[in-house]
């Protein structure tokens with residue numbers, strides 16, 4: 001646990017509770033520090049509060065208990081967070097360009113000034129030539145790429161991804177896994193990634209946090225020390241399989257946890 | 261399946277042609293049959309005029325009918341325009357404040373569910389200018405579909421998109437301008453199509469209610485007047501013009517809706533399978 005990156009984390013959740021008006025206690029006493037440049041995955045069964053945690057970090061809603069701290073006040077401006085939802089969540093009436101331009105437009109950046117950044121973001125996710133296309137003309141994977149381009153157009157320090165590839169086929173998912181990992185390595189981002197796939201979490205993460213449901217809390221934590229870049233060779237290696245087995249067991253235990 | 265594509269293309273073209281040709285053929289056949297029945301049975305034109313007779317009346321009475329048509333068109337479109345502006349503005353206001361919506365929506369519903377024919381005589385009493393009174397009646401019926409559809413549309417924006425706007429610190433105005441209004445467009449245009457037809461109905465009904473007492477000179481009044489004089493061919497001619505106006509409104513707003521949505525909305529997009 002003596003990770004130097006966690007000594008001065010980007011964001012720290014301190015005994016965070018979240019109880020919804022309906023009475024559901026979605027999170028209870030969540031302690032989590034997210035270090036600079038980590039690829040952190042929240043892994044857990046459906047309903048354990050992963051999305052809730054991510055939304056709290058993004059500032060969408062307030063915790064009902066505990067605190068969320070940003071040690072470096074510089075880091076906590078709106079343009080420093082990118083969010084990718086499980087669904088592409090694009091505006092169907094807007095072109096790819098306009099969808100990616102949205103965050104800048106909302107920050108009142110003129111179309112002309114934004115053009116270079118928007119074009120660069122579109123290129124970064126490999127969609128050159130599709131700027132003028134409408135979402136309905138794109139495949140599921142391409143829509144997800146647009147969604148990622150929109151999240152990174154503001155060059156955020158922190159990218160929050162909520163099961164972004166859960167609805168995609170495996171081939172597309174592998175491809176996007178590689179692309180996101182590559183972008184993460186080259187852009188000095190911090191990523192918090194939510195998934196319920198053990199394999200995806202091991203492949204991508206530098207650290208995995210396992211959560212248990214009712215109420216949502218952290219029950220285990222694993223470091224994945226395999227070197228980057230990771231590729232298909234890693235996916236078929238014994239090390240990878242070892243990690244997957246360990247994490248699977250950890251997840252199975254989490255699901256048997258008695259309510260705290 | 262290599263030859264499936266061209267044959268499908270051909271069948272699609274046939275379908276497009278059929279969509280125009282079949283209804284036209286049926287219309288033509290009915291008109292011919294109508295004319296034949298009238299002639300064979302020697303039905304007098306003050307009981308049932310044939311289509312040729314009606315066409316002739318349209319031509320000979322155009323001097324009386326044309327100003328009436330213009331009056332009806334003007335009232336219909338003016339009422340519609342006011343309904344669009346008012347309905348849209350009120351829907352936007354509702355979207356800004358739940359309290360305002362809670363307070364006023366029931367009254368909009370009451371206005372809608374009370375038959376216009378029952379309110380029209382009152383309006384005609386209280387409003388001195390018959391034209392304005394008729395305009396108000398047409399407006400009342402056209403207003404509600406715009407209001408309710410737009411309100412529904414403004415609420416229909418994807419909640420994740422709403423969150424995204426929130427994440428980037430969007431102002432109320434930005435949420436409205438870039439998210440809620442575009443999302444409401446298909447609903448609004450649907451409301452517009454309904455309101456267009458209702459506006460015509462409203463203006464015709466109100467004119468009937470105004471009856472001979474007013475100095476109205478729209479198409480509905482011409483129908484009443486021709487009825488009193490047993491000028492049945494002119495009644496039919498005025499009726500044909502009202503139908504024509506209705507069709508015009510329908511086609512116009514269908515086209516507008518299609519043009520506005522064709523790039524993105526399922527209702528206007530033709531999907532290839």
Ligand SMILES: Nc1ncnc2c1ncn2[C@@H]1O[C@H](COP(=O)(O)OP(=O)(O)O)[C@@H](O)[C@H]1O
Pocket residue numbers: 020021022024025026044045046047048049050051052053216
């Ligand atoms: N807006 C909400 N209102 C009430 N309950 C909610 C809301 N969002 C989530 N919940 C509840 O909180 C719990 C955690 O949900 P969520 O964070 O979506 O889990 P996960 O993303 O891990 O599947 C669930 O029991 C869910 O029903």
Ligand SMILES: [Mg+2]
Pocket residue numbers: 050051052162163
């Ligand atoms: Mg979730």
